[in-house]
Every structure is written in C-alpha cells, then in structure tokens.
Amino acid sequence: MMPEKGTTMRFIDLHCDTLGTCVARSGGKVRLAENSCQLDLKRLKAAGSMAQVFAAFLPTHDTAKEDGITLGPQDLFDQIYACYQKELRINRDTLAPALSGEDILKNDRAGRLSAILGVEDCVLLDGSLRRIASLYKKGVRVMTLTWWYENSLGYPCSPIPADTARGLKPFGKKAVRRMQELGILVDVSHLSDGGFYDVASLSQELHVPFAATHSCARTLCQHPRNLTDDMLRIIGETGSVCGINFCAEFLNGRSGKYTRIDDIVQCARYIRDKAGIDALAIGSDFDGIDSTLEFGDCAGLPKLADALAMYFPADEVEKICWKNALRVLTDALKGTAHRK
Template identity: 25%
Template sequence: MFDKSNKLLIASMFLLFCFTSCKTQEEKAAEIHNHAFTIDTHVDTPYHLLDKDFNISEYHAYKRGGSRVDFPRMKKGGLDGIFFAAFTSQRERTAENIQIAREKADELIDSIYTVCDRYSELAEVALNVADGYRLENEGKRAIYIGLENGFPIGTEISEVERYFKKGVRYITLCHTSNNDICDSSTDRHGAEFDGLSKFGEEVVKEMNRLGILIDVSHISDSSFYDVIKLSTSPVIASHSCARAICDNPRNLSDEMLKALAENGGVIQMCILDDYVRAPDKNSERYKKEMELRERYRKMGKMTKEEEQKIWAEWKQLQIDYPKDKPTVADAVDHIDHIIKVIGIDHVGIGTDFDGGGGLKDCADVSQMMNITIEFLNRGYSREDIHKIWGGNFMRVFKQVEDLAEKVKA
C-alpha cells in the first residue's frame, strides 16, 4: 500500500511529466527561443527611418511594400538584437559619387541613433557583445550598425576608423558591383582585381586592427579567398545561403563553406527568395525588377525627390507584382546542408528584411518563431537552436573584439 506521501510524490511526478511532455511544438519553440540570445545580422530598415511617416516604435501589421521591422514586432518575434545596415548602392567611382555615398551612409547611421535616442525605453545602439547581453537583460532591443558596401570608404583608409567611431561593427566589403576594395560576385563586367585590390588588403588589415567584422557577403569567390588568406580574425557572411541548394553567385559553395569554418567564421542564412530558391526569370515580376534595378544603376547623383521616387517604385513593385515566396522549410534546407558540410558551430541567421528578404510563413520580424518551430520539427536540440540564433555569431564577434584588444595592447 502507498502512503499519502508516496501518492503525492507520484502525482507531482505525473504533473511534471505532463508539463514537460504535453506542451505543443509552438510552446516548446517559444520556451527555447525566448531563452536564447537571438540576433538577425542584416536588415535594410534604415531607409524606412528616413520616411517621416514611419514610426519604428509603433507596431505595423505587415503589408506588401511596407516595413518588415519595428521595435514592437522585434519583441513579438523574440528578437533581441539586429544589425541595421547603412546601405549605399554602387556608382561610378568618382570623387563626387564617393562623397555622395559617404553622406548617405552618414545620414542613415545618424537616423539609427536618432530613433534609438527618441525611443530609449525600447532600444539602444549596441557597440559590442556585452551591450547585446546587457540590453537583453533590460528588455530592450540591441541595435547594431553595419555598413553595407565599402564604396563610401573610397580609397581613404582613415574612413574605416571614422566609421568604427560612428558605431559601425561590420563592413560588407562591396555590393553588386566592383568597388575600390574588391571584386563583386555579380559585377556585369567581371573581375577587375581578381580578388582584393591592394587598397582592399589595407582595409582588411585595418578592420582586423580596429575590431570590425569583415562581411564577405556579395564579394566574388576570388575576393572571398583573398580575405580568408589575409584576415587574422574570423569573418562573417552576414546574409548568404548555400550555393549547393540554390546556385546563385551570392551564395557560398561547399568549398567556401569549408574555408569559412577553418577560418573560424560564420555564415548567416539569408531569407531573400532568390538566394533560397532560383527565381523564375520568365516571370513578369522578374523582368520589372530587373528594369528597375537597371534604371537605378544608371542614375548618378540623385536628389532627395528622385531617391524617394525610386524607393516608392520599389515598394509599389512588391504590391503590383508579388513574388511566390519560398517557405521557412525551404530556407532551413540551407541550414541543414551547411551543418552537414561544416557542422553546427558556423551558421546563423541574417534575414535581409527590408532589402528583399521574407518568406511565405516568415513575412516579417514578428514571425521569427516559425524558424525555431521548423528547427524543432527537424529534431534540432535546444543547444543547436541557441547556437544558430545567436551563439555562433556572438562567439565570432567576441573573438574579433578580443583579437583587436590584443593588437591595441
């Protein structure tokens, strides 16, 4: 016969079993997700900050052509940190165009500080790894700053340190075309330097010295291998996928993934559809987008009105010609492949929200939990999920900081 205490013990064990095993997959995902430090390493939200009608402190239900990121939606999606990219497009490399790009990058960076100062109870600009964890504990969003495209640096090495002092913590060396630093993976005219330029080599060394993460997304394969060979710090691909799954030059081949792992770096899975799944080049949407991009490339100096017009056209394109987006499952196929090739310690997430990123079932930052649910569905452990959502990237970030401190000492 069981006495009363034994019955109570059995009842307690049963309740504990139910609590741990009877949770839904969504509840399990939420518990794991909310105990991780989660970070998205690439969004283009700063351009929305220049729109006087956009208030990042307010919740915006997602609609085509609208922003995919704001502070309340970050909280709902359980996202602790994010890199806001100060993006400048490539232009002819004249002194005037470089100065225009420099002013635009500064304007975007300043807009980040402005909104973080204005809504300091919700978010704060973060400058290092420790800031991210501190702000998580305070219930605030940690807003890091990246510079997407080294074009504004021109050929002035002092600009690298100036951007560091402005809070930039990674620099994407180039964008869709070659610049003075290196060759791009998508320049229509092909290679110019066959990798890094001589000036680009100096930029890599300076970024190592200062503790700025080197971002190899967008750069050519030869540029990538030059960076890997030269950098004394681990590098990142802030928003790229696996080329073996989607054959796009913006993605990393298996050989590049292996080199990245040997370097100690990390690739952050992007959820921009063309990098997740090959686009239908015969679609009307694809043709319209290429027309818009081509017109944008040909423009030199733009007035604010012209800039606003082309930005409005881009948003309208999303409305008039919506894409058949891939799913979270399609995106996680890339993570599965990356882990198969180089292991769990070298992969994270960089969505490219507000720069084209978004999936059928992860349209904005409020739906980030859907990625965690997919991880659980595939048997990923709590430890694995924590690594992917931020642990791997923050480890690399800390190594870059520490190596720079050693140099300074």
C-alpha cells in the first residue's frame, strides 16, 4: 500500500537540544526562528509540528569543559531560560509556551506551535525538592533525571551490569514523587536500568505515565541508552511512551553516521510488537546528535510519516507522530496533587 502523499501529518517531538546547545550558547547569533541547525521554527511549522519539547541541557564534568562552559548548572539553566523567554517574546506570533495538554490544543487552534520546556540532567536540583517547585513555576514540564553522570537523584545507564543495576537514590524517589504531584513528565532516558524500574513502580502506584523521551530498543541495537524488551513491556503497561531517537548509534550502531528512514521504521515496528502501538512517540534529539539523517532535518518529518504509513494504518501513524505524546503529556502534566 502506497502512502497517501500530500496529507498533512502533525508532530509532537519529545526532545531536542536546539535551545540550549545551538541558540543559548551562540551569544545571540543563532535564532530559533530560522537557523542552520537541525531544527528551527520555520521548518517545524512547514513540517506540520504541533508541539516541541525544548530541553535545557546542562552539561557538567568533562562535557562542560569540552564545550567551554564555565557556568554551574543553575547559572547555565538561568542563561538558557532567559534565552527561552526572549525567543518566546520575539516569536510570539508563531510560538507559545504550553504548560498542559490543553495548552497544546489551544495554541494549535490559534495557529501557534507549542513550546514545552524541559531540563536534561536534574543536576541543578542538588538535593532540593523546593527547586523542583521553582522550576515548575518557571514552566518546566519535562525532567530528564540524569545525563551521563551521577547526580543527587541517581545514576546514568552503563554497559557495566553492576553499575546500571543501581536504582534511584532516596532523594531521587522523593523528587520523582514531587514531579508527579506537581505535573512534570518524568523522563528516564539516560537513566540506569535500576532507576528505570524505580520510576516505573512509582508511576504504577499513582497511575501516572512517564516517558523515555529519546531512546530506542536495546534488542535491535545493543546500547545502554536503549530500552530492554522488559522495559518496553512496562512502558506499554503503564500507558507511558518511548520517543524514538534519530541517532544512528542508537538505531543501527553506526556511531555518528547515517540514519536511514527504514532504521526508524524498523525500530517503531519492534517497539509496537513489544510495548503496543500506544507506547510509540518521536524523540528526535535534533541538535543533540551528530548523525546525518536520510530525511535531512526537522523539515523531513513528513517523509518519516510517509515511510511509517507503509507499515502502519493511518490512525496508528497519527498515534506515533503526535497522539500518544499528547495523551501522555496531558495525563502527566495534570499533576496528581490536582486530581479530584
């Protein structure tokens, strides 16, 4: 069955690094509206995007040194946040912040793309629950618990079994609970396997979904960043989602090389088989990956939808491209403290 060409698919992408890595770090040279990065508002809008999660990635340790970053995590977040506010002001005709699932739909009706603010690496919490509330007030709605380093919440994924088996620290468990109460989507991408299971059981207790915003399947591609079949099954059972990462290294094992559309489609089919169709989403990791994509950049998202349509019925392509992400954001952002 050939896909219907020219149909307008919508997209919600659960992760990109464009805001922090390209725009905020450029000292005003790179703008969100139009740039030469993998993602900008002009191309997103043309592609049919409905909402984009912009992660404020906070590098530390050697990664910060290599990137020439001298600011600590809190100061760096403040810098990225100021940039985010500025971009929202400059682009207010086309872009609006979303703090809830309803906001995404409201912005869409007004012809605006939704921006959802995330934090990648909760290193800036530094053991303080109050900081979660203060970030929530600033509009942060997605929190990636760890990056590649230990922090006050827990440990990163690792190829060493004993290391990745480590669960969340006591503060990590309290922090996840606070995020769920307030209405912040908890992201397990980068987290240790043991941490994944801790988040899953906390989520099961409160019946609130979580996400692996930018991860793929470990059976298809042996990488600690990817999810095992058992984790995928749990993602499905808890009504959570896995946003497929477009990085070649996570899809076909070719570090920094070429990502074929078919790599993504095969990953989607695999996750569908293990977790169910409701567990699939997109987590491009645009501007956080060094892969060359067969479909170019965010402008090529409709090509991905066309390729998915070769293997999935139209209603399932919609679920993968935006409906599942919208469902999970709507549920998680309500916050359990506000439930009736």
